[in-house]
Each structure stands twice: as C-alpha cells, then as structure tokens.
Amino acid sequence: MQPPTSKTAILRDAVGIGLGVASYGVSFGALGVTSGLDIWQTQALSSLMFTGASQFALVGVLGAGGSALSAIAAALLLGFRNFPYALRMSSLVRPVGASKLIAAQLTIDESTAMGLAHEKGPDEAVGGRYAFWATGISVFVFWNAATLIGAVAASGAGDPKVFGLDAAIAAGFVALVWPQFQGPLERRTAALAFLVGLAAISFVRPGLPILLAGAVALVIGLTSKPSVTS
Amino acid sequence: MNLWIPVLVATAGTYAFKLAGYFVPDRFTQHPHFNQVARLLPIGLLTGLIAVQTFADGQAIVLDGRIIGASVAVLLLMRRAPFIVVVFSAALVTAVGRHFGVWI
Structure with missing residues (x-):
C-alpha cells in the first residue's frame, strides 16, 4: 500500500482514525458511568488521562469492586507503553518549550503509529510531524465528544445488563487486544496471562488478577530472547 | 471512597510516563528487552481484563x-x-x- 503523502491525505486519515476511536469512546463513556463514576469523572479521564486502555482498565477494576490502588496500578502499567512512544516521538516531533507539554498529552497509540508511518515524508510539513499532530488532535476531539455522548446516554439507561453492556465491555477488550496478537510470543503471552487471570479470580482480591496477568507478560518479556521489531 | 482520588492519581502517573519520554535521553530504547516488555505488557493486562470481565462476579466465577x-x-x-x-x-x-x- 502506497502511503499517502499530501497534507490532505494525512488529514483525511487522521479524521478517519478519530471517527474510528469515537465508537470506542462511546463505549468508554457508558462503561465509566455504569462502573460508578459520575459524568465529570468519566470525562476527566478522557480529557486529562487520554489513553484509552488505561482509562478502560481503571474503570474496569473499580467497576469489578477492585481497590483504588489496584485500579491505579492497572492504569499505570497499561500507560507505560506511552513512555517508549514518547521517547520515539521526541526525536520525530521535536517540540520546544510549552508545546512539549501538549505533544506529551497527545502521545498515544494512534498518533505514534501515524507519525511513524509518515516519518519519511517529503518534508516536515507533510511528514511524520504533521501526521502526529493531526492524528493526536483529531483523536482527542472525537474521543472526548464520544465519551460525553456515551456517558450521558448510559446514565439514563438503567440496568446495564439488560442491554448486554457487561458483555459489550468484555467484547471491547477482546477487540482492543486482537490486533496485537501478531506473533507466537504475543499469542503465548496472551494465553498464559488469560489463564493466570482466570485462575486467580477466586483466590485474590478483585483487581489483582489483572495485575498478575500483567506480571506474566513482564516475566515473559524479560526472559524471552528479544525479537526484532520496529 | 472518593473516586476522584484514583482518577487523578492515575492521570498524573500516566501523564508522567508520556512527559518523561520528551525529557530523558533516547538511550533507554537501546536496551533490547525494553521494547519487548513495552509491547507484551498491554497484551498481558488486557487478556487479564478479558478473563475478569467475562467470568468474574467479585471473587466468584460465573x-x-x-x-x-x-x-x-x-x-x-x-x-x-x-x-x-x-x-x-x-x-x-x-x-x-x-x-x-x-x-x-
């Protein structure tokens, strides 16, 4: 596939990605209020935390009856991947002064992927730098608007189980992790983490099974011979 | 429990990760295990979430x-x-x- 190089093409992709995450944002807004957060807290996560998987994990653990500490730990562990993203984007985007603070906030899966995809553009104006900002801003706007819609809609919806919302949450996590099952190591990690998480449910406090599943990934990541990736 | 506490503490922490990338030198990424852990950690946590979200009701399996x-x-x-x-x-x-x- 030929990567689009014109500004318009990048912008079109950025808006497309924004629309894509919007569907997920509606789910997040709904999950936030059904997990016991109010609309303001749910919205604060989308604006201030702005990293989907961590947001889902936080409300997922709280909704399952986990402690604040396990919820925070799950969100931080999932948010850790933004650190290598930011390291990479730092040399690509090269923000100066206060724009560093904004670039940091917009550093997520989508903006990083778009930045890398267009890294070798013809010049800075239509290259990775532009793709990073366009995608980051687009996703931020759509994600927050969608969260508000989902939160407002779900706060008047009554019992979430009647609408199958609890199953939608499980399905959402499956869809979120699915594209990451790229190689045998990824699939082995997923299978083992799933089994450990499942086995731990009855034996440890809510929230901890998720952290144990994360620990499985950490051990596998540290002990396996690193494979060559981007 | 005031839910603003986990919301704001986790927000501060995740932002610190993002911000750190723009202020520390690039040497970190040279470590071969670093990127692998960064890639596998979300997979482990998310599949753990799937297990809990699909089967758990508190500490019971349902x-x-x-x-x-x-x-x-x-x-x-x-x-x-x-x-x-x-x-x-x-x-x-x-x-x-x-x-x-x-x-x-």
Whole structure:
C-alpha cells in the first residue's frame, strides 16, 4: 500500500482514525458511568488521562469492586507503553518549550503509529510531524465528544445488563487486544496471562488478577530472547 | 471512597510516563528487552481484563451471557469485523438471549 503523502491525505486519515476511536469512546463513556463514576469523572479521564486502555482498565477494576490502588496500578502499567512512544516521538516531533507539554498529552497509540508511518515524508510539513499532530488532535476531539455522548446516554439507561453492556465491555477488550496478537510470543503471552487471570479470580482480591496477568507478560518479556521489531 | 482520588492519581502517573519520554535521553530504547516488555505488557493486562470481565462476579466465577458476548466478539474479529460491529453485536446477542431467558 502506497502511503499517502499530501497534507490532505494525512488529514483525511487522521479524521478517519478519530471517527474510528469515537465508537470506542462511546463505549468508554457508558462503561465509566455504569462502573460508578459520575459524568465529570468519566470525562476527566478522557480529557486529562487520554489513553484509552488505561482509562478502560481503571474503570474496569473499580467497576469489578477492585481497590483504588489496584485500579491505579492497572492504569499505570497499561500507560507505560506511552513512555517508549514518547521517547520515539521526541526525536520525530521535536517540540520546544510549552508545546512539549501538549505533544506529551497527545502521545498515544494512534498518533505514534501515524507519525511513524509518515516519518519519511517529503518534508516536515507533510511528514511524520504533521501526521502526529493531526492524528493526536483529531483523536482527542472525537474521543472526548464520544465519551460525553456515551456517558450521558448510559446514565439514563438503567440496568446495564439488560442491554448486554457487561458483555459489550468484555467484547471491547477482546477487540482492543486482537490486533496485537501478531506473533507466537504475543499469542503465548496472551494465553498464559488469560489463564493466570482466570485462575486467580477466586483466590485474590478483585483487581489483582489483572495485575498478575500483567506480571506474566513482564516475566515473559524479560526472559524471552528479544525479537526484532520496529 | 472518593473516586476522584484514583482518577487523578492515575492521570498524573500516566501523564508522567508520556512527559518523561520528551525529557530523558533516547538511550533507554537501546536496551533490547525494553521494547519487548513495552509491547507484551498491554497484551498481558488486557487478556487479564478479558478473563475478569467475562467470568468474574467479585471473587466468584460465573458463567452467564457475557461468555456468549465474548464468543460473538471473537468470531466477528476472525472475520475482520470493525470495532463498532463487534461491540454492538456482542451486546445485542447477550441482551436478546437474556430477554428470552436463554442465559442469565
């Protein structure tokens, strides 16, 4: 596939990605209020935390009856991947002064992927730098608007189980992790983490099974011979 | 429990990770295990979340309509369905089955 190089093409992709995450944002807004957060807290996560998987994990653990500490730990562990993203984007985007603070906030899966995809553009104006900002801003706007819609809609919806919302949450996590099952190591990690998480449910406090599943990934990541990736 | 505490503490922490990348030197990424851990950690946590979200009710393991919803999701993802179709179908199938008392 030929990567689009014109500004318009990048912008079109950025808006497309924004629309894509919007569907997920509606789910997040709904999950936030059904997990016991109010609309303001749910919205604060989308604006201030702005990293989907961590947001889902936080409300997922709280909704399952986990402690604040396990919820925070799950969100931080999932948010850790933004650190290598930011390291990479730092040399690509090269923000100066206060724009560093904004670039940091917009550093997520989508903006990083778009930045890398267009890294070798013809010049800075239509290259990775532009793709990073366009995608980051687009996703931020759509994600927050969608969260508000989902939160407002779900706060008047009554019992979430009647609408199958609890199953939608499980399905959402499956869809979120699915594209990451790229190689045998990824699939082995997923299978083992799933089994450990499942086995731990009855034996440890809510929230901890998720952290144990994360620990499985950490051990596998540290002990396996690193494979060559981007 | 005031839920603003986990919301704001976790927000500060995740932002610190993002910000750190713009202020520390690039040497970190040279470590071969670093990127591998960064790649596998979300996979482990998210599959752990799937296990809990599908089977747990507090500390009990419950088999209910959520398994049907998650299975629908897997089938649709194998057929490369888009995200919104996956989530909506999972909710719909689970809700309809519950309505007619096929599962709880």
